[in-house]
Amino acid sequence: MKIAELKTFVVGNPPPAFGGRYFLFLKLKTACGIEGVGEVYAASFAPKAIVAMIEDVFERHVLGADPFRIEALWRNVYGRGYTLRPDVSLMGVLSGIEMALWDIIGKAVGRPVYDLLGGKVHERLRSYTYLYPDEPGSHAYSDSPVYSVPDAAAERALKYVAQGFTAVKFDPAGPYSTFDPRQPSLERLALSEAFCKTLREALGTKCDLLFGTHGQFTVSGALRLARRIEPYEPLWFEEPTPPEAPEEMARVAAQCRMPIATGERLTTKYEFARVLETGAASILQMNLGRVGGILEAKKIAAMAEAHYAQIAPHLYCGPVVGAANIQLAACSPNFLILESIERWDGFQARLLKKPIRWEEGYVIPPEEPGLGVELDEAVAAAHPWDGTALHLVPRFGPVEPPD
CATH class of the missing domain: 3.20.20.120 (Enolase-like C-terminal domain)
Incomplete structure (x- = not known):
């Protein structure tokens, strides 16, 4: 079993937007047709940049990989580029991919991830x-x-x-x-x-x-x-x-x-x-x-x-x-x-x-x-997000009392 395809979704979250402005989903598909879904929670770059990161990690580490070899894939992504230290954006990308791999594994053996x-x-x-x-x-x-x-x-x-x-x-x-x-x-x-x-x-x-x-x-x-x-x-x-x-x-x-x-x-x-x-x-x-x-x-x-x-x-x-x-x-x-x-x-x-x-x-x-869930791609496609805002935005500059 090998990973063969990647699809990404940047989905706008309509009002009242509980959970954030948008969601970043991905799907991995094996050569034998099993699909797994994941979600990336990365807030320090705009979504187009995150999608590019997902694609880069997929092409270098995931395409053609055995989905069952999560430990090896995790270490290779964690240490890529001579990092071997916590990188919040890279780990967000890895999280979504790893999540999708577990979804595939669970479906392959017919059991919930737990x-x-x-x-x-x-x-x-x-x-x-x-x-x-x-x-x-x-x-x-x-x-x-x-x-x-x-x-x-x-x-x-x-x-x-x-x-x-x-x-x-x-x-x-x-x-x-x-x-x-x-x-x-x-x-x-x-x-x-x-x-x-x-x-x-x-x-x-x-x-x-x-x-x-x-x-x-x-x-x-x-x-x-x-x-x-x-x-x-x-x-x-x-x-x-x-x-x-x-x-x-x-x-x-x-x-x-x-x-x-x-x-x-x-x-x-x-x-x-x-x-x-x-x-x-x-x-x-x-x-x-x-x-x-x-x-x-x-x-x-x-x-x-x-x-x-x-x-x-x-x-x-x-x-x-x-x-x-x-x-x-x-x-x-x-x-x-x-x-x-x-x-x-x-x-x-x-x-x-x-x-x-x-x-x-x-x-x-x-x-x-x-994972026990399936993304409705039609709903995701009907709510695209093409903005440049970050998922969360703090106040820039000091907060002076009284606020």
Whole structure:
């Protein structure tokens, strides 16, 4: 069995665009006709550049390769160009390709990927959603009170709880910037505390609160914020300091009563090993479209298990990464919770021939072979993206108080 073809898709995500402006999918096809789908989560270049990277890696390493030889292919891509170090864009490309290879392998042997990585240990997977606004087309900070008004956020959270969610995530700490880390403003400290207080009073013990930040703060700034929100028992305090220096995040973890979560911007076992060795976090949020793929994520989950840490796969992209996250979560004993884009409905569902199964707050792992999902190419083709914007754009320049 040899890989013979590559097809890429840059798909625009129509309003309300939950999960990002666009998604980057790829398909690999063997000479005998088995197809596998993958998704690349790379945000540091425009999609046309990422597609060129995918094509380059495919031509040099994947075309004609045996899809079962994932370890060898992974090492050859990881070390290409005399790198042999975590490269976030290259690992995003490798992640999507590796994901598609596992899809092919699973289909070739007629088993879900989780059965090939130790077997299912969770019959259902607890999931959470970000607090997305009700208003059609609204997703910017300035667009919706859900992002800035605690009562509006609590009202939205109650609707999610009524649907079956037992955890919601929100991030009132303000915008992230290319000049981070910094001190939080007094305004944002007060707003963050008000969010946690209002949500806890509205939800009681029916729902966990997941407090998100994006590495905005210095150690002392993160600790100032932590002291304000700790009384409301968030399940985690996410990425309180930038991910480049886990030893600094470890100083927050050592002085904070909340669990620290991190990992959406990290890639490979090597970066996650530093998180675990320094004690920077006890909840790892690897994104399988960036971290190096499914097998790399399984290795990280195993390292975490040995450190009594848990995994909570991150998702801010499309449903193919979501499907890979599900495969990893299903076979990982130390799985905690899975990020969902609401209930996997809307455009996320339309992109798949059979939607991801979500029931009363839980994702049900599929029984189908491979990743258990099939990309609907007609829907993907009907929503092309030809823009030049990056997937995520921080504020360029310092954030001055009050923000």
